[in-house]
Amino acid sequence: MPNSDLLPSLLFKINENQLALEAAIMELTNWVEAHGSAEIADNVRGALDTIDKNEEFIKLTLAVLMTPE
Template sequence: MPNSDLLPSLLFKINENQLALEAAIMELTLWVEQRGATEVGGNVRGALETIDKNEEFIKMTLAVLMTPE
């Protein structure tokens, strides 16, 4: 398998890791907010919005890269 064939799989796994981290951070955010730190929670949610905004583009691009020629 050429190295170029590994790139889409690598990017897919990196994206999976990113989404798992997003989920874990959101769990911590909920925990923090329940304890009254709503400003911190809001800041974290704002930062996580970037992941949400980019997710559709990442999925579409990975689908194109993983499509056999």
Template sequence: MSNADLLPSLLSKIYQNQLALEAAIMELTLWVEQRGSAEVASNVRGALDTISKNEESINMTLAVLMTPE
């Protein structure tokens, strides 16, 4: 398997890790928010919003990279 063949698979796994981290961070955000730290929760939600905004572009790029030539 060439390096060019490995790249889409690697990027896909990194993306899956990103989604898992996003979910875990959201759980922690909810926990923090329930304990009265709304400002911290708001800051984290702002950072998570960036991940969400980039999600569609990442998915489309991975689909193109994984399409056989």
């Protein structure tokens, strides 16, 4: 298997890790908010918005890269 064939799989796994980290950070954010730090929770959610905004593009691009030619 050529190295170029590994790239889509690698990017898929990196994206999967990124989404898992986002979920874990959101759980911590919810806990922080529940314990009286709403401002910090809002700041974290704002930072995580970038992941949400880019998610659809990443999924579509990975689908194209993983489609056999």
